[in-house]
Amino acid sequence: MSILEAKNLSFTYSEEDGKGEEVLHDVSLSVEEGSFVAILGHNGCGKSTLAKHFNGILLPCGGEVYAIGMSTSEEKNIPKLRKNVGMVFQNPDNQIIATVVEEDVAFALENLGVPHDEMEKRVSEALDIVDMLAFRKHAPHLLSGGQKQRVAIAGIIAMRPRVLILDEPTAMLDPKGRKEVMHALHRLNRQEGITVLLITHYMDEAVQADRVVVMNEGKVLLDDTPAEVFQNIGLLQSVALDVPQSAELMYQLRHEDVKVPLSVLTDQECVEVLADLLEGKYGDYRNQKFNT
Numbered sequence: 001m002s003i004l005e006a007k008n009l010s011f012t013y014s015e016e017d018g019k020g021e022e023v024l025h026d027v028s029l030s031v032e033e034g035s036f037v038a039i040l041g042h043n044g045c046g047k048s049t050l051a052k053h054f055n056g057i058l059l060p061c062g063g064e065v066y067a068i069g070m071s072t073s074e075e076k077n078i079p080k081l082r083k084n085v086g087m088v089f090q091n092p093d094n095q096i097i098a099t100v101v102e103e104d105v106a107f108a109l110e111n112l113g114v115p116h117d118e119m120e121k122r123v124s125e126a127l128d129i130v131d132m133l134a135f136r137k138h139a140p141h142l143l144s145g146g147q148k149q150r151v152a153i154a155g156i157i158a159m160r161p162r163v164l165i166l167d168e169p170t171a172m173l174d175p176k177g178r179k180e181v182m183h184a185l186h187r188l189n190r191q192e193g194i195t196v197l198l199i200t201h202y203m204d205e206a207v208q209a210d211r212v213v214v215m216n217e218g219k220v221l222l223d224d225t226p227a228e229v230f231q232n233i234g235l236l237q238s239v240a241l242d243v244p245q246s247a248e249l250m251y252q253l254r255h256e257d258v259k260v261p262l263s264v265l266t267d268q269e270c271v272e273v274l275a276d277l278l279e280g281k282y283g284d285y286r287n288q289k290f291n292t
């Protein structure tokens with residue numbers, strides 16, 4: 001079942017004055033419940049604009065958007081949409097409000113009037129999922145970026161949403177923090193069955209998704225598994241996107257007529273292919289004339 005769906009969505013900021021330029025053009029996209037989908041695309045291509053349509057922060061100018069089976073254009077659906085489609089943004093400092101971690105995670109629940117015992121239970125569960133339970137009494141401003149972002153994520157999942165949309169959640173983090181956040185996202189996708197839509201500029205994060213959507217200039221350019229998407233190296237480079245280093249190395253070897261597979265994405269797979277190459281599995285590479 002698709003839990004998020006955009007049908008022929010078009011969008012213009014400040015349509016009312018008639019001067020706005022359309023920034024989403026006829027975008028159709030559907031996200032299966034329980035999946036982990038990454039969205040890639042050059043700056044300004046419309047990723048954040050698209051994401052903000054899925055819980056009704058922005059409303060379509062043309063076409064329709066559905067989340068958890070409900071149209072975002074109907075006002076009465078908005079509270080339920082906001083509760084079920086959680087959003088996490090780039091800067092954790094803008095998302096943390098309270099002075100103690102557990103109070104921050106409880107903040108939205110308090111506003112929803114969740115009873116105290118139930119709230120305690122949900123806060124503990126949410127902090128446990130992101131591996132931050134040991135920090136529940138800590139002051140958020142003393143945490144690392146990765147820890148803060150995980151507290152922000154816990155604050156959203158405490159509301160028990162069915163979908164989590166994250167707009168470049170690791171952009172401001174160091175490599176350790178990025179790893180911690182990605183680990184938490186995969187855990188809550190696999191163990192809790194929460195659908196994850198991750199906007200990212202990092203290829204190694206996109207490689208870990210079930211599906212990769214590449215946007216360009218307000219349109220969907222590619223929409224497939226990571227293995228399929230990252231074979232389109234020329235096309236991706238033409239829209240100013242990097243490809244995973246392993247995929248690029250395979251592409252360059254192919255260019256030199258070494259018949260390595262193209263569907264190599266992770267460092268580990270790359271090491272295995274290079275070991276096979278050295279053992280002669282892909283022919284005698286030493287006779288190859290490389291254009292260096």
Ligand SMILES: Nc1ncnc2c1ncn2[C@@H]1O[C@H](COP(=O)(O)OP(=O)(O)OP(=O)(O)O)[C@@H](O)[C@H]1O
Binds near residue numbers: 041
């Ligand atoms: N509030 C706004 N008012 C007017 N135009 C906007 C607004 N927000 C974004 N835009 C424009 O809409 C287009 C799409 O922007 P959007 O932020 O969705 O892109 P993005 O893919 O998320 O970019 P980035 O990678 O930089 O985050 C851009 O041309 C941008 O300048």
Ligand SMILES: [Mg+2]
Binds near residue numbers: 047048049167
């Ligand atoms: Mg953006």
